[in-house]
Amino acid sequence: MPDTRKQEYYQKNRNKRLDYQHEYYHENKERIKRLREIKKESDPDWVEKQRRYNRKYYAKNKKQIRARREYLRKQREKSAGAA
Numbered sequence: 001m002p003d004t005r006k007q008e009y010y011q012k013n014r015n016k017r018l019d020y021q022h023e024y025y026h027e028n029k030e031r032i033k034r035l036r037e038i039k040k041e042s043d044p045d046w047v048e049k050q051r052r053y054n055r056k057y058y059a060k061n062k063k064q065i066r067a068r069r070e071y072l073r074k075q076r077e078k079s080a081g082a083a
Contacts (some may be wrong), residue, residue, distance in 0.1 A: 010017075025032070029083065039046050 043049075
């Protein structure tokens with residue numbers, strides 16, 4: 001059973017969290033790119049391993065991912081229609 005207090009907290013602070021993530025990414029964008037390059041250089045198979053992991057993850061969670069995308073698409077359409 002989901003904890004309603006946690007859900008309320010995360011819903012209430014969603015925009016703050018997204019703003020923080022956005023700001024963090026832009027501040028550390030070059031660092032993130034460089035670390036990814038180092039990973040590729042140190043392990044030539046890293047890209048393929050990452051792709052295999054992503055394919056496996058998507059196959060396992062395809063239903064939930066598609067349901068979430070559909071839900072978000074409907075939310076965007078609804079908000080676009082209201083604006």
